[in-house]
Amino acid sequence: MFITFEGGEGAGKSTQAQLLEVHLRAAGHDVVRTREPGGTPGAEALRDFVLFGGHDLSLRAEVMVHFAARCDHVDRLIRPALARGKIVICDRFVDSTLAYQGYGLGQGDPQIVDLIQALGTRMGVVPDMTFVLSLPRARARARLAARGQRSDRYEAADEAFHTRVADGFDAIARAAPGRCLPISADRPADAVAHDIAARVDACLAARAATDPGPA
Numbered sequence: 001m002f003i004t005f006e007g008g009e010g011a012g013k014s015t016q017a018q019l020l021e022v023h024l025r026a027a028g029h030d031v032v033r034t035r036e037p038g039g040t041p042g043a044e045a046l047r048d049f050v051l052f053g054g055h056d057l058s059l060r061a062e063v064m065v066h067f068a069a070r071c072d073h074v075d076r077l078i079r080p081a082l083a084r085g086k087i088v089i090c091d092r093f094v095d096s097t098l099a100y101q102g103y104g105l106g107q108g109d110p111q112i113v114d115l116i117q118a119l120g121t122r123m124g125v126v127p128d129m130t131f132v133l134s135l136p137r138a139r140a141r142a143r144l145a146a147r148g149q150r151s152d153r154y155e156a157a158d159e160a161f162h163t164r165v166a167d168g169f170d171a172i173a174r175a176a177p178g179r180c181l182p183i184s185a186d187r188p189a190d191a192v193a194h195d196i197a198a199r200v201d202a203c204l205a206a207r208a209a210t211d212p213g214p215a
């Protein structure tokens with residue numbers, strides 16, 4: 001099972017990905033938790049390049065860097081882990097490229113959106129469940145200020161950009177209601193985690209009921 005977390009910076013993706021890992025491990029599952037951009041040594045180097053390198057790439061080029069990192073991550077880590085029956089939890093995936101590069105930077109330019117969607121279909125893996133965390137921007141900003149990490153180039157962008165990204169995530173969730181589960185993140189972390197764990201547990205139970213298991 002492949003589970004992804006999406007949403008704007010500060011919504012609580014990393015917090016919830018970690019809490020879900022703990023929950024699933026406690027139930028005896030084999031879990032790999034990873035993140036994008038990054039997750040493998042090469043993809044982490046590309047993360048540093050694209051988030052902190054200070055380069056001004058054309059938008060298409062920037063999309064390609066994200067997908068180059070993603071290809072390495074999928075080929076070297078995600079697909080092999082899924083093939084070995086592990087549950088993979090990934091903090092951001094293709095939806096983030098669509099929201100940030102397609103809707104945020106690209107402002108919905110159909111050529112960029114098409115490019116991202118086309119590349120997305122060629123990754124060879126599709127999330128089974130995607131939790132799309134939403135949080136009013138002012139609340140996210142307050143959490144980020146308290147977290148106090150260095151901001152990357154997207155966090156430092158203007159508010160209009162963040163509004164387009166949030167609207168993009170809403171549109172993505174509406175377009176794929178079977179896969180995407182919108183989650184209000186404006187609650188204590190354990191309440192959010194409880195909802196997420198219930199959804200994942202229900203999905204695992206449904207799978208166990210239909211899977212005949214080893215003969």
Ligand SMILES: Nc1ncnc2c1ncn2[C@@H]1O[C@H](COP(=O)(O)OP(=O)(O)O)[C@@H](O)[C@H]1O
Pocket residue numbers: 007008009010011012013014015016143144146147185186187188189190192
């Ligand atoms: N539900 C929550 N309520 C309050 N603070 C939270 C909640 N979830 C996460 N945080 C805190 O907010 C900050 C951002 O959370 P984080 O998980 O890093 O977000 P993201 O990965 O989406 O950027 C962190 O300092 C985290 O401890």
Ligand SMILES: [Mg+2]
Pocket residue numbers: 013014015091
């Ligand atoms: Mg995070």
